[in-house]
Amino acid sequence: xxxxxxxxxxxxxxxxxxxxxxxxxxxxxxxxxxxxxxxxxxxxxxxxxxxxxxxxxxxxxxxxxxxxxxxxxxxxxxxxx
Numbered sequence: 001x002x003x004x005x006x007x008x009x010x011x012x013x014x015x016x017x018x019x020x021x022x023x024x025x026x027x028x029x030x031x032x033x034x035x036x037x038x039x040x041x042x043x044x045x046x047x048x049x050x051x052x053x054x055x056x057x058x059x060x061x062x063x064x065x066x067x068x069x070x071x072x073x074x075x076x077x078x079x080x081x
Contacts, residue, residue, distance in 0.1 A: 007047025014040050030076035034069045041065055 014036055021032045045061055046052040 003047060007043055010043045010047070011040060014043065027077050027080045030080065031073045034073045034076070038062075038066055038069050 018033065018036050021029050021036070024032065042058075042062055046058055051058040051061065
């Protein structure tokens, strides 16, 4: 299968998972949405921008993004508890 089609299918699956989280309320939904955002960013950076082929670049983007989203998730848990 073409890598771009595989990436597109991954994004469609993650979008469907995001829609399923609409029924969930509170902290779980917030943390789930942030985790799905991280997975979507990884799919885009790896599949469309081909950063998976460039040594170190995918991690250089994903680590700060992951730390930022983890911080936001922590704040969501604090505020919603």
